[in-house]
Amino acid sequence: MTSAFSRILARLGAQAKPEGLCWLCLEPSALPLCSCCLADLHRPQSRCRRCAEPGPALCRQCARQPPPFDEVHAGVPYGPPFSHLIHRFKYQRQWWLDAPLCQPLLATLTAVDLPDCLVPVPMHWSRRLWRGFNQSVLLANYLGKALGVPVAAGLVQSNRATAHQQGLGKRARRQNLKGAFSLTGPVPRHLALVDDVMTTGTTVAALAQLLKAAGCERVQVWCLARA
Ligand SMILES: [Zn+2]
Numbered sequence: 670m671t672s673a674f675s676r677i678l679a680r681l682g683a684q685a686k687p688e689g690l691c692w693l694c695l696e697p698s699a700l701p702l703c704s705c706c707l708a709d710l711h712r713p714q715s716r717c718r719r720c721a722e723p724g725p726a727l728c729r730q731c732a733r734q735p736p737p738f739d740e741v742h743a744g745v746p747y748g749p750p751f752s753h754l755i756h757r758f759k760y761q762r763q764w765w766l767d768a769p770l771c772q773p774l775l776a777t778l779t780a781v782d783l784p785d786c787l788v789p790v791p792m793h794w795s796r797r798l799w800r801g802f803n804q805s806v807l808l809a810n811y812l813g814k815a816l817g818v819p820v821a822a823g824l825v826q827s828n829r830a831t832a833h834q835q836g837l838g839k840r841a842r843r844q845n846l847k848g849a850f851s852l853t854g855p856v857p858r859h860l861a862l863v864d865d866v867m868t869t870g871t872t873v874a875a876l877a878q879l880l881k882a883a884g885c886e887r888v889q890v891w892c893l894a895r896a
């Protein structure tokens with residue numbers, strides 16, 4: 670396919686993979702995102718080392734009551750144009766977007782202690798049936814392969830289809846997740862939970878609490894974007 674044609678298709682949002690082009694600006698690039706777009710997404714921003722909330726190195730919330738997870742590593746702050754790629758990956762089944770989506774996160778992980786295994790944030794089977802896949806599993810598989818870290822996709826399971834967290838207050842979110850997850854086997858000493866977007870962090874906090882109670886010593890959270 671000529672590059673002009675694939676550019677037009679990509680602009681139209683067709684499900685064509687722009688070979689040899691950056692997914693965002695469609696300029697020639699060996700990597701899925703070119704160095705200019707990556708630099709643009711990676712604007713240095715002071716964030717809490719514990720929860721990755723923009724602001725001081727340790728935010729007030731984490732200083733007062735540290736979350737059950739130990740650190741959050743996010744590829745980019747959530748927002749366009751990256752959020753459009755996430756949307757296409759999740760809702761338009763453009764699974765090959767795993768490469769450009771994981772590239773900023775992989776760049777932030779170069780100086781990070783790698784965990785013993787990756788655990789995708791689970792999705793209840795009824796929701797997976799509806800969507801056809803769990804995006805966190807696809808992302809964990811891609812990241813695990815890139816970094817040589819095993820993926821334990823079934824370690825945590827979702828017991829019920831929880832109501833959507835969106836629009837719920839903090840307390841209601843926690844209540845909504847009570848007893849929502851369970852473990853299917855022994856936990857490693859150090860693991861990373863993988864999700865596409867981290868918003869309030871209630872879900873990963875509930876998972877980290879469960880994992881720590883079972884003996885896990887260190888829980889990282891890896892997400893493509895932090896809202
Ligand atoms: Zn680009």
Ligand SMILES: [Zn+2]
Nearest residue numbers: 717720728731
């Ligand atoms: Zn914090």
